Amino acid sequence: MFGVWAPGEDVAKLTYYGLYALQHRGQESAGIATSDGKRLLVYKDMGLVSQVFDERSLASLTGHLAVGHCRYSTTGGSTWENAQPTLDGHDGSTVALAHNGNLINAADLRDLVAGHRVEGHRGEIARATPPTPRWSPPS
Amino acid sequence: MIAIDEDGLRSQRFAPAAPHGCVFEYVYLARPDTTIAGRGVHEARVEMGRTLAREHPVEADMVMPTPESGTPAAIGYAQESGIPYGQGLVKNSYVGRTFIAPSQTIRQLGIRLKLNPLREVIKGKRLVVVDDTIVRGNTQRALVRMLREAGAAEVHVRISAPPVQWPCFFGIDFPTRAELIATGLAVEEVCTSIGADSLGYISEEGMVAATRQPPERLCTACFTGVYPVAMPEDGRLGKGVLELELPLGGGGRGGGGDSDPRAVGERHPHRQAPLVDVPVLDVDGVPTSAGGGAAEAVLRP
Ligand code: SF4
Numbered sequence: 059m060f061g062v063w064a065p066g067e068d069v070a071k072l073t074y075y076g077l078y079a080l081q082h083r084g085q086e087s088a089g090i091a092t093s094d095g096k097r098l099l100v101y102k103d104m105g106l107v108s109q110v111f112d113e114r115s116l117a118s119l120t121g122h123l124a125v126g127h128c129r130y131s132t133t134g135g136s137t138w139e140n141a142q143p144t145l146d147g148h149d150g151s152t153v154a155l156a157h158n159g160n161l162i163n164a165a166d167l168r169d170l171v172a173g174h175r176v177e178g179h180r181g182e183i184a185r186a187t188p189p190t191p192r193w194s195p196p197s
Numbered sequence: 198m199i200a201i202d203e204d205g206l207r208s209q210r211f212a213p214a215a216p217h218g219c220v221f222e223y224v225y226l227a228r229p230d231t232t233i234a235g236r237g238v239h240e241a242r243v244e245m246g247r248t249l250a251r252e253h254p255v256e257a258d259m260v261m262p263t264p265e266s267g268t269p270a271a272i273g274y275a276q277e278s279g280i281p282y283g284q285g286l287v288k289n290s291y292v293g294r295t296f297i298a299p300s301q302t303i304r305q306l307g308i309r310l311k312l313n314p315l316r317e318v319i320k321g322k323r324l325v326v327v328d329d330t331i332v333r334g335n336t337q338r339a340l341v342r343m344l345r346e347a348g349a350a351e352v353h354v355r356i357s358a359p360p361v362q363w364p365c366f367f368g369i370d371f372p373t374r375a376e377l378i379a380t381g382l383a384v385e386e387v388c389t390s391i392g393a394d395s396l397g398y399i400s401e402e403g404m405v406a407a408t409r410q411p412p413e414r415l416c417t418a419c420f421t422g423v424y425p426v427a428m429p430e431d432g433r434l435g436k437g438v439l440e441l442e443l444p445l446g447g448g449g450r451g452g453g454g455d456s457d458p459r460a461v462g463e464r465h466p467h468r469q470a471p472l473v474d475v476p477v478l479d480v481d482g483v484p485t486s487a488g489g490g491a492a493e494a495v496l497r498p
Contacts, residue, residue: 082228
């Protein structure tokens with residue numbers, strides 16, 4: 059996983075090279091999410107970082123903050139749906155999430171979340187993550 | 198928890214920390230230029246090689262790694278044993294993931310697609326071949342045969358981790374226990390199975406000591422079967438756990454009241470993770486894309 063906050067920088071390219079350095083952590087899929095604070099864009103696909111992105115796709119990822127992920131699947135199959143960052147949320151707010159490791163109580167969490175969701179989403183993170191965590195950063 | 202935004206970088210503790218860092222990071226996973234908990238990963242691997250040489254010495258003419266991951270431990274083994282270090286194999290680093298499913302003919306090339314022996318270097322020598330782990334044993338078996346065909350007089354295999362005998366539920370997709378070569382076989386039997394003249398694994402203590410971490414701060418579950426946290430029962434674990442039909446057992450009301458966590462440190466009886474996909478494998482044995490099979494077809498949109 060890689061994250062960057064850098065107004066004035068090409069955050070998509072920074073994240074691309076960050077993921078490139080982390081390619082050994084996961085070689086099944088790769089993705090980058092960028093935002094300008096108002097809008098969120100996610101581009102992800104199956105493959106190595108260098109196979110997923112090119113100049114055009116990186117140029118379309120604008121903003122001043124970004125997270126990136128290269129995936130090695132350990133919970134959930136190696137599918138496009140499970141590639142990260144995942145995008146989810148509800149009216150008014152959206153979250154792109156890049157996550158590492160396994161939640162060993164994922165089945166319990168999923169059951170917990172299932173009670174709160176309007177309709178079930180497929181995918182490891184979507185189903186194990188409460189709808190848009192409302193978290194205020196410590197100041 | 199770390200936050201980075203226009204106000205800068207700051208962190209907050211939201212729960213007491215009881216870290217059990219993955220010992221496998223030091224053995225294989227991490228890039229060698231990483232430092233984890235103050236310990237350089239390359240140096241830890243070299244140290245594992247030195248320890249391996251003390252624990253399993255052998256008379257030989259050359260120490261060589263299985264590139265790339267066996268290299269630091271092979272350097273350590275050579276340093277400690279005084280046997281010259283050499284490069285007996287060349288690796289094609291670009292095979293990687295081609296996303297092109299190999300034909301049967303190509304698949305039969307096996308490790309030769311990735312590793313080729315340097316005959317002039319190997320011929321007539323008694324070799325110590327250092328690698329980081331034996332998982333299924335297939336790679337080592339092919340490797341030993343390839344080295345013998347290239348003229349090696351003896352092949353002594355040394356492994357810089359103890360036998361992998363238990364599944365990891367924290368982020369490594371090891372094969373099921375049934376497929377791990379070390380679960381059913383003793384060291385001598387594994388040695389016979391891979392066709393080596395001798396086989397030696399580093400001890401658990403030797404591996405842990407090389408990380409310079411207090412043992413209680415490490416997870417060693419895949420080697421010992423002692424898990425650092427209470428594990429959910431069978432059926433609520435494994436790669437496919439979130440892809441079975443909802444709800445799995447909690448009746449959708451949450452809380453998972455019917456799960457029965459085992460005590461911390463207890464061996465987990467888990468033998469077989471639910472099999473979700475039987476994907477097309479590329480030359481590295483990595484799925485070429487989203488897996489196939491009826492089980493996964495159900496999950497596609
Ligand atoms: S079981 Fe523990 S030591 Fe082994 S790979 Fe998993 S986290 Fe690492």
